[in-house]
Amino acid sequence: MMMNRFFLGSLLHLSDPTLPIGGYTHSNGLETYVQQGIVHNTPTAEQFVRQMLTANLHFNDAAFVCLAYQAAAENNLPALLLLDAELSALKLPTEIRNASQKLGLRLIKIFRRQKEFAFASAYENAIAAKQTDGHYAIAFGVYASLLEIPLPEALYAFFYNAAAGMVTNAVKLVPLSQLDGQDILFRMQTVIGELVDKTIHLDRDLVGVCNTGFDIRCMQHERLYSRLYMS
Numbered sequence: 001m002m003m004n005r006f007f008l009g010s011l012l013h014l015s016d017p018t019l020p021i022g023g024y025t026h027s028n029g030l031e032t033y034v035q036q037g038i039v040h041n042t043p044t045a046e047q048f049v050r051q052m053l054t055a056n057l058h059f060n061d062a063a064f065v066c067l068a069y070q071a072a073a074e075n076n077l078p079a080l081l082l083l084d085a086e087l088s089a090l091k092l093p094t095e096i097r098n099a100s101q102k103l104g105l106r107l108i109k110i111f112r113r114q115k116e117f118a119f120a121s122a123y124e125n126a127i128a129a130k131q132t133d134g135h136y137a138i139a140f141g142v143y144a145s146l147l148e149i150p151l152p153e154a155l156y157a158f159f160y161n162a163a164a165g166m167v168t169n170a171v172k173l174v175p176l177s178q179l180d181g182q183d184i185l186f187r188m189q190t191v192i193g194e195l196v197d198k199t200i201h202l203d204r205d206l207v208g209v210c211n212t213g214f215d216i217r218c219m220q221h222e223r224l225y226s227r228l229y230m231s
Helices: 002-014 030-035 042-057 061-073 077-090 094-112 118-128 136-146 151-173 178-200 212-221
Strands: none
Touching: 002 136, 002 151, 030 151, 030 212, 042 061, 042 151, 042 178, 061 077, 061 136, 061 151, 061 178, 077 118, 077 136, 094 118, 094 136, 094 212, 118 136, 136 151, 151 178
């Protein structure tokens, strides 16, 4: 029972949407979709969240959480650094790439104060030496593994954290009512549950599937006339 409590506490802490890493400053392209009138009400906001989870995160960041988790479990730092480099190459929009790196570094700073892990320290040293970038999904996967959080639970929390962030941003930007936002988040629970198993068993050749429309909207965000978010 004590072990279960420890795992739950670590899981809630790692995936807390209010964790002070700056996630609230990024819309991940949603601001562009709203300004262009693509996302403009509750149904289109829900479609955006669903598509981001199933067509983007599933093949990209969530998949890298899985791979980083496995690399940490095997104490394989070279493999982890290759994953970090691969993720950098896949994040074409500058704002999204920079955001991922900043969130990752801040996540590491928080958890290194709680407990020291040799593997995490080696990863952080590689970042400091500019041998790797330190992306958020990679750091999340590493700490989920080191904190002995089961992979399915860690992945579910990762997806839920992302969905909660997107819903919060949609409530502000579209705007939506708070209750409409919560309805969307509730309906995403089944979607997330299905994605967890699919992501764990995802064909390695499908990791990094491109989302051209998303990349373009994120690049356009850099040139919006007015912006509330950094990405």
